[in-house]
Amino acid sequence: MWLIMKVFLLQILAFLVFGGGIHCQASTRRLTFVVREASYTRLCSAKNILTVNGKFPGPTIYATKGETIIVDVYNKGNENVTIHWHGVTMPRYPWTDGPEYITQCPIQPGSKFTQKIILSTEEGTLWWHAHSDWTRATVHGAIIIYPKNGTKYPFHKPDREVPIILGEWWKNDVNAVRDEGLATGGDPDPSDALLINGQPGDLYPCSKSDTFKLTVDHGKTYLLRIINAALQEALFFSIAKHKMTVVGTDGSYTKPLTRDFITIFPGQTYDVLLEANQRPDHYYMAAITYSVAPKYQDFYDNTTTTAIVQYNGYYTPSSPPSFPLLPAYNDTNASVQVMAGLRSLVDAEHPCNVPLSTSTNLIYTVSVNSYPCVNNSCAGANGTRFSSSINNISFDTPTVDILQAYYYNISGVYGDKFPSDLPLVFDFTADYLPLIYQLPSSGTEVRVLEYNSTVEIVFQGTNVLAATHHPMHLHGYSFYVVGWGFGNFDGNKDPLRYNLVDPPFQNTISVPSNGWVAIRFEASNPGVWFMHCHVERHLTWGMETAFIMKNGKHPEAQMLPPPSDMPPC
Ligand SMILES: *[C@@H]1O[C@H](CO)[C@@H](O)[C@H](O)[C@H]1NC(C)=O
Numbered sequence: 001m002w003l004i005m006k007v008f009l010l011q012i013l014a015f016l017v018f019g020g021g022i023h024c025q026a027s028t029r030r031l032t033f034v035v036r037e038a039s040y041t042r043l044c045s046a047k048n049i050l051t052v053n054g055k056f057p058g059p060t061i062y063a064t065k066g067e068t069i070i071v072d073v074y075n076k077g078n079e080n081v082t083i084h085w086h087g088v089t090m091p092r093y094p095w096t097d098g099p100e101y102i103t104q105c106p107i108q109p110g111s112k113f114t115q116k117i118i119l120s121t122e123e124g125t126l127w128w129h130a131h132s133d134w135t136r137a138t139v140h141g142a143i144i145i146y147p148k149n150g151t152k153y154p155f156h157k158p159d160r161e162v163p164i165i166l167g168e169w170w171k172n173d174v175n176a177v178r179d180e181g182l183a184t185g186g187d188p189d190p191s192d193a194l195l196i197n198g199q200p201g202d203l204y205p206c207s208k209s210d211t212f213k214l215t216v217d218h219g220k221t222y223l224l225r226i227i228n229a230a231l232q233e234a235l236f237f238s239i240a241k242h243k244m245t246v247v248g249t250d251g252s253y254t255k256p257l258t259r260d261f262i263t264i265f266p267g268q269t270y271d272v273l274l275e276a277n278q279r280p281d282h283y284y285m286a287a288i289t290y291s292v293a294p295k296y297q298d299f300y301d302n303t304t305t306t307a308i309v310q311y312n313g314y315y316t317p318s319s320p321p322s323f324p325l326l327p328a329y330n331d332t333n334a335s336v337q338v339m340a341g342l343r344s345l346v347d348a349e350h351p352c353n354v355p356l357s358t359s360t361n362l363i364y365t366v367s368v369n370s371y372p373c374v375n376n377s378c379a380g381a382n383g384t385r386f387s388s389s390i391n392n393i394s395f396d397t398p399t400v401d402i403l404q405a406y407y408y409n410i411s412g413v414y415g416d417k418f419p420s421d422l423p424l425v426f427d428f429t430a431d432y433l434p435l436i437y438q439l440p441s442s443g444t445e446v447r448v449l450e451y452n453s454t455v456e457i458v459f460q461g462t463n464v465l466a467a468t469h470h471p472m473h474l475h476g477y478s479f480y481v482v483g484w485g486f487g488n489f490d491g492n493k494d495p496l497r498y499n500l501v502d503p504p505f506q507n508t509i510s511v512p513s514n515g516w517v518a519i520r521f522e523a524s525n526p527g528v529w530f531m532h533c534h535v536e537r538h539l540t541w542g543m544e545t546a547f548i549m550k551n552g553k554h555p556e557a558q559m560l561p562p563p564s565d566m567p568p569c
Pocket residue numbers: 149150
């Protein structure tokens with residue numbers, strides 16, 4: 001309380017000394033996000049989409065490591081919305097993290113919520129997006145976090161930096177696509193086009209003049225800040241005749257990793273250096289979907305999005321621009337190539353704090369499931385209704401947020417009995433599994449973690465209805481990815497091969513199709529933190545849960561109090 005009073009008094013003092021406007025810039029920066037409808041034309045037809053400040057993709061937030069930014073979010077649209085700062089750990093302050101009915105109730109049309117973005121150790125590229133219904137399809141943008149004054153990039157300073165935001169476009173209203181999927185029980189329609197910086201590219205009519213162009217000078221180096229903001233699709237991304245050198249992911253630096261293409265799963269970011277070292281010409285950059293070969297009818301967006309890297313100078317450009325080599329859409333081996341090579345940059349300025357031993361060991365199976373329908377009348381596999389689960393529990397979203405229920409002791413909102421492993425152990429990745437395994441249970445169960453416990457989670461993919469990849473995202477933390485593989489996790493053998501030296505530090509990691517991944521973190525950020533698959537339809541079907549991370553004894557190890565303007569339910 002005294003701390004708050006002190007900050008308040010300091011603010012009044014600052015106000016008196018500097019005057020209103022200047023004080024904001026001198027201490028905490030303040031931004032305005034107005035969520036509203038705006039008309040956009042893609043694929044030759046116009047439609048209204050929800051935007052921030054009328055922009056699609058939304059505004060980029062430029063920040064410095066360790067900064068706190070205040071964002072006044074006004075909802076001037078006609079639907080509920082929340083905003084999440086993806087990958088920002090928000091130390092001790094889950095209140096403005098954003099996921100609806102987990103840490104807050106929605107900001108309703110006509111109301112306002114003042115949110116804080118509290119940066120600490122993050123440096124590189126993160127992003128923000130809506131965390132309500134499927135509105136994040138158009139409500140998203142980049143967060144670029146520069147090194148602190150006096151420190152520099154751990155690589156040659158690029159000549160320019162360029163956000164590359166990968167997304168999707170539906171001809172229909174995206175929440176209508178969601179609602180139709182829920183009504184029929186089937187797979188919701190895939191997007192009609194993939195996008196690079198909001199444009200499908202010049203392979204489409206009506207996009208030729210607006211196709212994103214990156215003009216480059218021969219000999220210079222460009223830092224691409226690549227974000228997969230797509231709801232559904234994992235993407236292969238490549239640039240014709242140019243190598244890409246990954247130097248960071250999810251707001252953390254990596255050892256340089258040079259590749260012809262990257263696979264970027266929904267929710268992930270990659271910082272990539274592009275050297276303009278080829279013959280002056282123009283070259284396509286392109287992205288396609290990575291999707292497992294359909295065992296059952298599996299719909300995905302099979303289109304190709306393009307943008308152009310164009311060299312400055314006088315030359316006769318080749319026609320058409322050369323096209324990059326991309327893996328086959330179902331090449332699972334290709335999909336793990338970046339993950340296989342990724343290592344954290346570790347030095348004095350960037351220490352690796354991976355827990356060498358763990359106190360809490362969790363095994364979470366991630367499955368696509370189904371519920372039976374009368375007379376097999378639903379549009380999912382064999383007339384069933386699609387569902388999905390973690391440890392066989394399909395999450396029921398409550399109507400009061402879990403954070404509020406926890407903080408104010410409101411009972412009946414959630415249970416704290418989320419199991420630490422699947423009660424029934426079977427050959428998770430076998431080709432044929434009993435149909436009875438497809439039925440999940442449901443509930444609003446969370447797991448409570450003691451302050452400072454060292455946690456390992458092994459996510460185990462299954463072939464219960466159909467195997468596929470699941471990019472799992474944890475709020476409030478980045479975690480070390482210590483191991484992964486195909487098939488079933490072997491608790492005796494696999495930990496012996498863990499990387500406890502320089503594992504990548506990420507906030508979203510894809511569990512490979514019919515495989516597993518192991519992550520570690522220390523539960524030192526008290527609060528309520530969501531964890532979910534970042535494939536939006538899997539999230540809608542129930543592949544999510546939350547952690548309650550308890551306070552420590554010391555006041556500095558405790559959750560901060562809520563702001564006074566939490567949106568009501
Ligand atoms: C960064 O530091 C330099 C000197 O160390 C100073 O001149 C400059 O104003 C600082 N910039 C910011 C944005 O604080």
